[in-house]
Amino acid sequence: xxxxxxxxxxxxxxxxxVVNGTLKPGDKLPSLRSVQKMYNVSLNTAKLVFWELExxxxxxxxxQSGYFVSPAAERKxxxxxxxxxxxxxxxxxxxxxxxxxxxTLYDNEIxxxxxxxxxxxxxxxxxxxxxxxxxxxxxxxGGVSYEPVQGNLNLRRTVAKWSLxxxxxxxxxxxxxxxxxxxxxxxxxxxxxxPGDTVxxxxxxxxxxxxxxxxxxxxxxxxxxxxxxxIDLDAVKKVLPKLNACCFISNFSNPLGCLMPDEHKKELxxxxxxxxxxxxxxxxxxxxxxxxxxxxxxxxxxxxGIVMWCGSxxxxxxxxxxxxWVAPGKYKDKIIHQKLLQTISTPSLYQEVVADFMxxxxxxxxxxxxxxxxxxxxxxxxxxxxxxxPDHTRISQPQGxxxxxxxxxxxxxxxxxxxxxxxxxxxxAPGRMFTQYNQYNNCMRLNYGLxxxxxxxxxxxxxxxxxxxxx
Amino acid sequence: xxxxxxxxxxxxxxxxxVVNGTLKPGDKLPSLRSVQKMYNVSLNTAKLVFWELExxxxxxxxxQSGYFVSPAAERKxxxxxxxxxxxxxxxxxxxxxxxxxxxTLYDNEIxxxxxxxxxxxxxxxxxxxxxxxxxxxxxxxGGVSYEPVQGNLNLRRTVAKWSLxxxxxxxxxxxxxxxxxxxxxxxxxxxxxxPGDTVxxxxxxxxxxxxxxxxxxxxxxxxxxxxxxxIDLDAVKKVLPKLNACCFISNFSNPLGCLMPDEHKKELxxxxxxxxxxxxxxxxxxxxxxxxxxxxxxxxxxxxGIVMWCGSxxxxxxxxxxxxWVAPGKYKDKIIHQKLLQTISTPSLYQEVVADFMxxxxxxxxxxxxxxxxxxxxxxxxxxxxxxxPDHTRISQPQGxxxxxxxxxxxxxxxxxxxxxxxxxxxxAPGRMFTQYNQYNNCMRLNYGLxxxxxxxxxxxxxxxxxxxxx
Numbered sequence: 001x002x003x004x005x006x007x008x009x010x011x012x013x014x015x016x017x018v019v020n021g022t023l024k025p026g027d028k029l030p031s032l033r034s035v036q037k038m039y040n041v042s043l044n045t046a047k048l049v050f051w052e053l054e055x056x057x058x059x060x061x062x063x064q065s066g067y068f069v070s071p072a073a074e075r076k077x078x079x080x081x082x083x084x085x086x087x088x089x090x091x092x093x094x095x096x097x098x099x100x101x102x103x104t105l106y107d108n109e110i111x112x113x114x115x116x117x118x119x120x121x122x123x124x125x126x127x128x129x130x131x132x133x134x135x136x137x138x139x140x141x142g143g144v145s146y147e148p149v150q151g152n153l154n155l156r157r158t159v160a161k162w163s164l165x166x167x168x169x170x171x172x173x174x175x176x177x178x179x180x181x182x183x184x185x186x187x188x189x190x191x192x193x194x195p196g197d198t199v200x201x202x203x204x205x206x207x208x209x210x211x212x213x214x215x216x217x218x219x220x221x222x223x224x225x226x227x228x229x230x231i232d233l234d235a236v237k238k239v240l241p242k243l244n245a246c247c248f249i250s251n252f253s254n255p256l257g258c259l260m261p262d263e264h265k266k267e268l269x270x271x272x273x274x275x276x277x278x279x280x281x282x283x284x285x286x287x288x289x290x291x292x293x294x295x296x297x298x299x300x301x302x303x304x305g306i307v308m309w310c311g312s313x314x315x316x317x318x319x320x321x322x323x324x325w326v327a328p329g330k331y332k333d334k335i336i337h338q339k340l341l342q343t344i345s346t347p348s349l350y351q352e353v354v355a356d357f358m359x360x361x362x363x364x365x366x367x368x369x370x371x372x373x374x375x376x377x378x379x380x381x382x383x384x385x386x387x388x389x390p391d392h393t394r395i396s397q398p399q400g401x402x403x404x405x406x407x408x409x410x411x412x413x414x415x416x417x418x419x420x421x422x423x424x425x426x427x428x429a430p431g432r433m434f435t436q437y438n439q440y441n442n443c444m445r446l447n448y449g450l451x452x453x454x455x456x457x458x459x460x461x462x463x464x465x466x467x468x469x470x471x
Numbered sequence: 472x473x474x475x476x477x478x479x480x481x482x483x484x485x486x487x488x489v490v491n492g493t494l495k496p497g498d499k500l501p502s503l504r505s506v507q508k509m510y511n512v513s514l515n516t517a518k519l520v521f522w523e524l525e526x527x528x529x530x531x532x533x534x535q536s537g538y539f540v541s542p543a544a545e546r547k548x549x550x551x552x553x554x555x556x557x558x559x560x561x562x563x564x565x566x567x568x569x570x571x572x573x574x575t576l577y578d579n580e581i582x583x584x585x586x587x588x589x590x591x592x593x594x595x596x597x598x599x600x601x602x603x604x605x606x607x608x609x610x611x612x613g614g615v616s617y618e619p620v621q622g623n624l625n626l627r628r629t630v631a632k633w634s635l636x637x638x639x640x641x642x643x644x645x646x647x648x649x650x651x652x653x654x655x656x657x658x659x660x661x662x663x664x665x666p667g668d669t670v671x672x673x674x675x676x677x678x679x680x681x682x683x684x685x686x687x688x689x690x691x692x693x694x695x696x697x698x699x700x701x702i703d704l705d706a707v708k709k710v711l712p713k714l715n716a717c718c719f720i721s722n723f724s725n726p727l728g729c730l731m732p733d734e735h736k737k738e739l740x741x742x743x744x745x746x747x748x749x750x751x752x753x754x755x756x757x758x759x760x761x762x763x764x765x766x767x768x769x770x771x772x773x774x775x776g777i778v779m780w781c782g783s784x785x786x787x788x789x790x791x792x793x794x795x796w797v798a799p800g801k802y803k804d805k806i807i808h809q810k811l812l813q814t815i816s817t818p819s820l821y822q823e824v825v826a827d828f829m830x831x832x833x834x835x836x837x838x839x840x841x842x843x844x845x846x847x848x849x850x851x852x853x854x855x856x857x858x859x860x861p862d863h864t865r866i867s868q869p870q871g872x873x874x875x876x877x878x879x880x881x882x883x884x885x886x887x888x889x890x891x892x893x894x895x896x897x898x899x900a901p902g903r904m905f906t907q908y909n910q911y912n913n914c915m916r917l918n919y920g921l922x923x924x925x926x927x928x929x930x931x932x933x934x935x936x937x938x939x940x941x942x
Contacts, residue, residue: 102811106619120616129613132820133604142600143821144789145591148577179650179814186813195666195688211812217666318615322818340573341682342657342813343650347793347821349603350614 007048010039012292014049018058018069029059029067056372057379071383079227080256080394080407080443094432097415098207104427111450111459114427116206116254117319118402118449122373124366128318128353135352143348149340151177151325152351158358159311159325165286165294170309170327176335177325177346181284184310184326185247186212187342188280191334192308193218197244202231204405204434204443206254209247209282218244220436225253227396227405230260233267240271245278251295252285255405255434255445257398259295269301278331279307284315284324285401287367290375295400305329313354315401316367321350374402377448384457388464390471402449407442412470414444420470426463478519481510483763485520489529489540500530500538527843528850542854550698551727551865551878551914565903568886569678575898582921582930585898587677587725588790589873589920593844595837599789599824606823614819620811622648622796623822629829630782630796636757636765641780641798647806648796648817652755655781655797656718657683658813659751662805663779664689668715673702675876675905675914677725680718680753689715691907696724698867698876701731704738711742716749722766723756726876726905726916728869730766740772749802750778755786755795756872758838761846766871776800784825786872787838792821845873848919855928859935861942873920876902878913883941885915891941897934 017023030038035046050067053059060070101114136142150156156172163170178184193199195217201209203222213220221239224232231248248268250260260268272279283297299309308331312324323346328335339345357363381404385395394407408414414430421428431443450456488494501509506517521538524530531541572585607613621627627643634641649655656679664670666688672680674693684691692710695703702719719739721731731739743750754768770780779802783795794817799806810816828834852875853866865878879885885901892899902914921927 102620117617120612123615125612125615128615129607132607132613136600136603141591141596141791142603143791144594144596144599145791146588147791149573179818182812183814190686208812208815211808215661215809215812320612320614320616320618320816320819322814322816337682338686341653341679341686343654343793344679345791345793347650347818348791349820350818 006039006041007045007052010035010041010045010049011052014053015056015058023069025069025071027069028065029069031066056376057383071386080396080405082224082226082232094207094435095211097418097430098211098433101418101427101429101433104422107425110422110425110427111456112427113446113450113459113463114429115447115449116315116403116429117447118315118370119451121451122370122449123317124362127362128357131353131356132349135349135356139348139352143352146345147348149336149345151175151346152348152355154355155323155325155351158355162358162363165296166300169300174327174329174332175325176328176332176339177323177351178310178312178339179322179343179346180314180319180324181282181310181312182208182212182324183322184312184324185209185280185282187335187338188278188308188310188326188328188331189213189216189218189245189247190338190342191328191331192245192278192280194244198242200236200239200243200246200248202248202253202256204255204431204440206249206282207433210436213247214436222435222437225256225258227256227258228399229264230256230258231264231268233264233271236268237271240275240277243275243277245280246272247280247282248298249282249285250298251283252288252398252401252403254285254401255396255403255429257396257401257403257405259399260298262296265296265298266301269298269307273302273304273306276304276306278329281307281309283309284312286311287316288371288374288402289400290371290378291399299327302329305331308335313363316370317354317357317363318350321354323350323354374449377402377450377452378404380452380457381446381448381460384460385464388461390464390468393467402447404446404448406444406446408444408467409471410442412442412467414442417444417466417470421463421466424462424466426459426466428463477510477512478516478523481506481512481516481520482523485524486527486529494540496540496542498540499536500540502537527847528854542857551867551876553695553697553703565678565906566682568889568901569682569904572889572898572900572904575893581893581896581898582927583898584917584921584930584934585900586918586920587786587874587900588918589786589841590922592922593841593920594788595833598833599828602824602827603820606820606827610819610823614823617816618819620807620816622646622817623819623826625826626794626796626822629826633829633834636767637771640771645798645800645803646796647799647803647810648794648822649781649783649810650793650814650817651785651790651795652753652781652783653679653683653795654793655783655795656680656751656753658806658809659749659779659781659797659799659802660684660687660689660716660718661809661813662799662802663716663749663751665715669713671707671710671714671717671719673719673724673727675726675902675911677720677753678904681907684718685907693906693908696727696729698727698729699870700735701727701729702735702739704735704742707739708742711746711748714746714748716751717743718751718753719769720753720756721769722754723759723869723872725756725872726867726874726900728867728872728874728876730870731769733767736767736769737772740769740778744773744775744777747775747777749800752778752780754780755783757782758787759842759845759873760871761842761849762870770798773800776802779806784834787841788825788828788834789821792825794821794825845920848873848921848923849875851923851928852917852919852931855931856935859932861935861939864938873918875917875919877915877917879915879938880942881913883913883938885913888915888937888941892934892937895933895937897930897937899934
């Protein structure tokens with residue numbers, strides 16, 4: 001929709017050459033002058049191109065020699081392997097581990113690689129606070145009254161308007177607001193399943209989803225998930241007759257950061273439509289893309305109304321606001337009923353603030369900066385891990401979001417490593433948290449939505465050393 | 472705790488004489504001068520006594536004759552009867568009726584006797600809005616971060632501190648904040664029941680509780696409830712072995728407005744403790760007492776930690792804020808787990824605002840005025856109903872809260888009457904909404920938490936005429 005700025009366009013061309021291997025680590029890039037001539041731009045624009053690439057750790061300048069492809073741009077890392085779902089079921093749920101990790105989250109001295117949230121320093125807090133004061137003034141009653149059960153009208157209207165990727169397929173009337181995405185998923189599962197039903201999820205899967213599903217007495221089928229292309233459609237196909245619902249993060253899944261290709265999304269929706277199985281699509285990372293544009297959600301391909309498309313600002317703007325929404329397709333009435341009986345309504349104020357922030361383009365502006373930071377951080381983390389972690393550490397290549405998934409040597413038990421690291425004031429999320437089975441014990445999830453600095457790099461180095469010691 | 476102001480003390484003595492029948496409707500009261508002498512007070516204080524009684528519709532002045540007990544002070548009205556629970560089960564749940572009533576709630580032209588909320592004009596909106604702006608300034612991050620799952624510390628501390636009636640039996644650590652009381656009850660039921668379990672509730676019962684219980688696939692036992700003393704303990708005793716949980720509004724239940732006597736509360740907790748049955752105590756109306764002091768909750772008698780005491784400001788201060796809490800006794804960890812998986816955390820801002828409002832005594836001040844208005848309205852409604860409704864209409868005598876329950880002639884079907892009344896822009900809650908059985912079809916609930924004026928009185932008159940026409 002927006003015209004891409006010239007220097008970014010040129011930077012993207014060079015970036016693609018790096019990514020597809022035309023330019024390899026160590027290769028010299030064309031000089032400033034030749035870029036200037038090649039694209040018929042000013043010297044300043046050419047400089048911006050290289051600075052952009054440098055900010056992403058893709059290139060580095062050497063004194064008197066020009067720009068070279070950085071070793072960090074090496075994209076041929078070993079990917080983590082796809083989960084083997086036949087692993088034995090461990091009697092003890094990973095709940096104790098999850099509780100242990102959560103108990104460390106409010107200790108400010110700990111480097112929180114374990115968090116599933118962006119660092120506060122990356123969020124536009126001052127602007128949001130101004131937004132609150134404006135909203136109180138505009139609302140008159142300050143949110144004292146119940147709003148309609150379906151949720152704040154401004155927010156619903158704004159979400160519909162800004163869901164450009166859906167090309168106008170949803171309106172304010174198709175959306176129900178919720179207390180964040182977790183609450184949207186909880187409501188969806190309450191609406192479309194009965195105790196004893198079976199739900200398909202990714203593997204590794206965000207542990208919160210397993211917690212909800214278990215609490216609702218549902219059975220879980222973990223679908224093998226490729227670190228680049230997401231869930232294995234053949235595996236879904238095999239269990240289709242058993243399923244009562246699916247719950248997938250289609251774009252930049254947590255923890256793998258994988259992105260389902262459009263044709264997979266289309267095929268998934270086709271298969272599920274045939275069996276009339278609801279798809280709870282958790283699209284909370286969709287706006288944090290590193291590619292050229294926001295990926296489509298499965299909802300885009302949904303003609304029958306089986307996709308319940310869930311979103312929020314919890315991962316991008318204000319986790320604590322608990323502002324989320326769902327476009328529940330044909331299950332809308334059921335969702336509204338669930339919301340009514342669980343909480344009657346959602347508080348208005350933060351919804352108004354978010355709606356305003358979106359409406360005046362501030363959200364879009366914030367997202368642009370935020371994505372840049374995240375992508376740069378992702379490359380920095382990958383480079384640091386290559387430098388400081390044991391060889392043969394497998395690293396995911398997220399295409400968006402802010403989670404990195406590492407697969408370490410089989411000998412390393414990351415649940416044990418967690419206890420060692422936390423004593424050194426370093427937290428991470430052990431792999432065992434992300435499955436109901438006895439697997440991923442040698443994996444860990446790292447959050448790169450933190451402010452990059454020497455301390456952070458040093459902590460990655462210390463963590464790498466701990467992994468080496470565990471071998 | 473607070474020293475009662477002198478004129479209020481004298482007014483209360485006279486009020487008690489009216490209530491216990493020493494002074495009957497039409498009786499002349501002592502003159503201003505004799506009150507002045509009797510209590511050794513100034514003429515002004517004596518005047519305040521009568522104005523206070525007049526504001527409650529207990530007395531009325533007649534020119535040149537002095538004050539007389541008002542006919543509205545007649546307390547010997549026929550009480551509604553206790554529900555007969557052997558009524559047949561109606562296949563069709565009252566859901567359609569509930570939906571129909573809710574669909575009329577956002578029409579400003581309708582007189583909302585049906586609402587379960589106080590009118591906005593009775594709420595301190597301007598002060599609360601100031602509170603929001605102060606809170607944003609004090610919080611720094613404006614609530615962008617997740618707060619701990621257990622909830623906002625300021626609010627927990629303040630609720631513990633201001634729960635004077637519990638005499639220090641709970642601390643901030645015993646409280647979990649929720650999105651209003653409905654959400655507290657939902658969480659409690661999720662925490663302590665399994666599908667197929669059985670829960671005891673009042674009858675008539677607030678329909679939201681039936682909706683939650685049904686949605687969680689639980690069985691409901693409706694316990695006969697006396698319009699003055701609340702649930703029938705013998706009836707509870709008979710079903711004890713079948714019960715997995717109880718969910719009662721102990722103080723000023725909705726819709727009856729009844730108040731369990733202390734000895735009933737004590738005995739209920741004793742019985743349930745013996746069987747280790749959790750009691751979900753919904754105490755959201757407890758601060759809206761008309762008697763001399765706030766009644767104790769069942770939680771006061773709870774030694775074993777089986778009482779999950781739920782409260783909120785939804786009925787007293789700011790329904791839309793969705794600020795509530797629960798002191799879940801020994802089930803605290805289960806509640807925290809439920810909250811985590813359903814919404815992760817509650818938004819901080821409104822919790823901060825409410826905590827501040829309580830801390831600086833503003834809440835207490837507001838409650839004093841609010842209770843006075845409600846009590847005066849209650850008497851005005853009763854008087855209006857006696858004047859405008861058919862004879863033999865039975866009226867509840869709420870001891871707090873803002874709900875009135877009417878039992879009309881058996882010939883009147885209030886579900887049908889609703890359709891007629893709503894065309895005349897008058898809404899009320901038909902009795903059938905408050906039970907899972909085919910009963911209370913000739914009952915209705917009226918909200919007296921509205922601003923009293925001629926229009927409101929006229930609407931009660933119109934409604935009375937519609938009832939007469941239905942005979």
